[in-house]
Amino acid sequence: SLQSEIAGVKFDNLMLNAAGVRCSSIKDLNEILNSQAGGAVTKSATLEEREGNESPRMKSLPLGSINSMGLPNHGFDYYMAYVLKEQSEGRNNIIFSVAGLSIEDDLKMLKEIQSSNFNGLVELNLSCPNVKGKPQVGYDFEAVERVLTEAFKFFDKKLGLKLPPYFDLTQFDAMAEILNKFPIAYVNSINSIGNGLVIDPATETAVIKPKGGFGGIGGEYVKPTALANVRGFRLRLKPEIKMIGTGGIKSGMDVFEHVLCGADLVQIGTAFGPEGTPIFDRISQELEDIMEEKGYHSLDEFRGKLKTL
Template structure:
């Protein structure tokens, strides 16, 4: 009932982790592989390992989370070694995320992946909002086009891009026009909403240390924005470019709404951090129950078929 076709492969269900959550180490990745998630993705890698921003840098709040992680990860080689070992034993494709600290670093990492035996799906993160002094690339439309032009001069493996949230119809139009010029496998929308602020009224203080408390907002707070971005790109991108919906998925109902807007796969971040990999069994059960109640026997029967009010 929940089977999902993506990249010439059929996954048991559309659920994945969001890169950055429960995917730092080989052990955490193994736990995702053993979970009920349909697929999973590695931590966004930089060329060399990074400690990330100082603690505390993540905080659960009533309707979601705030974080300023600063791309802590164990480096490209660590995750590529895992990916190559994983694909020797599994037929299910692995998603591999990279997020360089510069355009040049991204290109260098993609060159390494291109020359490797990795046969999964690569995600280029153009939207990390929590590295001090580093702007989000995907808010610079000409730079985004320049990067993708350079990438596709040599990169021939399946590639998706992770995007920040957009808030203006003109920006949806402009970014979609750029993305449609390239043979992308997918767009992942959205990353956290950058530079929010959460205050503990008891201590009269911010709750995370980096950037004087400013951080990316995730969870329930961002679901309406995430749904809008999924829908906007689903209706603007070439049909060959699939959508991974990310943002505010904490129940089967949230997942259903993302799929209704046009998502093919679904990534879970904040709620995975709170519940652990067992969440995927709960989400699949809840989504199945909703589909049963509505009489749907497959996701394709309702994917992208969001109704609008025309009266």
């Protein structure tokens, strides 16, 4: 079985979409929910609807993708209405992703969720690299502590955090020390590796338009960094904080590796883009074949059990 669970919320399959890819509209979200995916994550909502950055703003690459979408989304109220409607029909496997343009906006959205009937998982995105002039909050450790301190003064629902990748072990130590002070449901690592630059040497031009071509990198390029972040946090966070592994998943073996590093659930972004919802069937089958070959009957038998030399 590929079932998994976070904070009492059960998922029939550990694979979900990653926020941002094919999840902006109700139609997109329903397609995910009607697939083999264990649930759906909404496009990160901002308080107000946004058009996002100018195009071209995403490009598929041989080993992944670069994007500078700029948080195009239908606005908080659209997604709030959707998750409440689905919940009223008995569905609890939708993760509501929110990404304020400021800490004040984050707190406003969390307050609205707190005062609503929504009781599913909320994913606070502290790591969008693509809003012009806005830093990634996840790299400002004092700001992370401040937003969590303020949020948990009133928020008693299930809160997860989407974090950017970290690259130095002292960052893992410092961030885990902050996170362990709070009743966080899960940490989701990683968001894209921010502000990469992909160029076309034939035309001597950057391949996306916003920010002079700088954008978030996803796909195979980021898998080792993603695995290091999942493993790095799993070794440091208290066991009540679950992990979602995101980054570089395009096969059952990639999921297997994320689970070995400690992932409870995984999310698929870059590879879900071109392949669409059939990816969840394909990868589920691949993972089941790997588990059978290795003699594993459940994810728990190998979750977090990475060996080192």
